[in-house]
Amino acid sequence: MAPEQIEIQLIACIVSAACAVPGVFLILRRMAMMSDAVSHAILPGIVVAFFLTKTLHSPWLLIGAAAAGLVTVVLVELLFSTRLVKEDAAIGLVFPVLFSIGVVLIARFAGDIHLDTDAVLSGELAFAPFDRMLLFGVDIGPKSLVMMSAILLVNIAFIALFYKELKISTFDVGLAATLGFFPAVLHYGLMSLISITAVGAFDAVGSILVVALMIAPPAAAYLITDRLSWMLLLSVLIGVVSAVCGYWVAHWMDASISGCIASTAGVVFFATVLFAKHNGLISVWTRNRRLRWSYAEKMLAIHLRQHEGQPEEGRENREQHLTEHLGWSSDFASRVVRHARDDGFVTAVDGRLFLSEAGRALASEAITDE
Amino acid sequence: MIEQLFSDYTVRTIALGSGILGIVSGALGSFAVLRQQSLLGDAISHAALPGIVIAYLLTGSKAPLVLMLGAAVAGGAASAAVIAIARSTRVKFDTALGIALSVFFGFGLVLLTALQKRPDATQAGLSNFLFGQASALVEKDVLTMGVLGMAALLIVLLAWKEFKISTFDPEFGRAMGFPVGGIEFVLTSLFVVAIVIGLQTVGVVLMSAMLIGPAAAARQWTNRLAGMVSLAAIFGAVSGVAGAVWSATGQSLPTGPLIVLSMGVLTVVSFLLAPARGLVWRSLRDWRNGRQLRLEAVLIDLYTLASQHERVDHPHAQAVLDLMANPIRGTSRSLTALAERGLARQIGPNLWALTAAGVARAQTLVQERFGGIGNHGA
Structure with a gap:
């Protein structure tokens, strides 16, 4: 294997793990579609940050994107809390409007720069190893690898630190509130993780793969086990396996790596739907x-x-x-x-x-x- | 600008197409929103990608009707998968949606990129079809959209009662002997039709908003299904045409996002201003109710104090009332309002007493609130 191939697989594995961890809580809290909303709505955040910094290579772009993700979450909650619409409609209203604002801003003010809206959806993992991260002039690896590893660590740290609180507030919001765990704070904490992860990952793999990796492996794990700790571990494992298998399928077919990983994750999920020991259809x-x-x-x-x-x-x-x-x-x-x-x-x-x-x-x- | 709409062939075509799309997606979206399947549209539109690519691979044609057919088959398969998974496993509806959406789209990307590598094929027309390019609409496309859309609306009219029952009370429908499963299948197929005719105009990402926005806006104005569906169709048409015209005003802005933004404006206005449900009226109502309650509280407090004296019009210090009723806000405004209504009067500086009318009103209130117990303030 060439070093680039190893690096691509490594990035894919880290992205899978980083997505799977918060994804578990997303599907348990019935907010799976938030991943879709957030990963689309980060577009205007990137655009606005780009207007402010005038460069496509600034950490402010990521911060702007993550902020846009949180704005999405807040707007959805706000709209839902008016009781004028149900939560699914609130999600489905907010992110297309934000995405539209992003597209219009690009078309109006930045038609000549390279900010391709299609690329937001699809991503291209094959190019990820060429964007290197330099620290004091030393090459410490592809940028997305370094960034996603950091995000993975943040995700793991957050979940480890607040494991008990997250568990209780996921399965029994009332009890969590009674115990003084501030379910709302945890909710926004989790949503910040989703935003940051989506932002870090979409650059390398595209927002569709972010959605696939946040939902499909945890859903497969959910069919296999009833224990939260196992579900977390299994999700990461399934995500990593899908990433590696998907990479080789893409290599063999000479097709989109993100697409192949998403498809593989789908196949794994479908297999668990059929064959899971206790909850499988068979x-x-x-x-x-x-x-x-x-x-x-x-x-x-x-x-x-x-x-x-x-x-x-x-x-x-x-x-x-x-x-x-x-x-x-x-x-x-x-x-x-x-x-x-x-x-x-x-x-x-x-x-x-x-x-x-x-x-x-x-x-x-x-x-x-x- | 309006003249331009009627004279310029391209603008007219685009506006007509967007308007038709708005009518169809508004009407059908009403059912999606009411059934809490708003995001099913998002899954269907993303899932269309592999269908489009496969349709092209099989026929070698990029004719809209061929691509639409492929998109419809894939979208239908995805929604069937979502519904089947949500029903027969413990996986929830939203999770199933997310999986169908991302996996179908991912598979479509695989096909699309694999196709790109073939020397004889180009994907250009395909991704335009998917990501929406209203400016590429020609008369024939609009005709196709119109025919398919009208057929879908006709089915809605014919199966009105069935759709209504299966949306609001499927259990009752089943008990009455309606084939609820079959009705849901037809309705979902109609969602697929609405989405497929819209993809070309607004694209995958924004298509779900076309279903949800007009319906969510219309919902605020009426509690009747017929009213909601017609209003949603009108809102959809207005957003579609407005977006198309806005896009034609010369700043080369893309039509799809402008349609969605017009729709967003309509929706926000509806959320704020719709009678009864609108947020502005609601907060006004809350404010009035609060004022009335504070006023009545002061009146009852005055009465409570008065009933401890020989004469009911015995004056009392406002400071006491402040403490009793509302130490933070104070009672000045409530007292002034009471005086305006002739229920209380000011005796001296900061001294207040009930009038005869005030006593009568307070007695009624105490009776209403505390019933026959009657010893309030005794």
């Missing part, structure tokens, strides 16, 4: 199937037990009779009987059904359970 379907059969077997056992040793037993305890008594289709009835025989609850002699000892136990257990 697991849910098999569980439902199993429940359906075991319920039917219980019904059968109770029915047979009811008439066992009674004069009508010869008539009632037959497979054909189940369709009438339990309202089952004859196909379903014969499948239930087959299942029950396989499980050793029932034996059949000349079309008559007899409970085994296990079947009797199942029936009495089911009845006493009620």
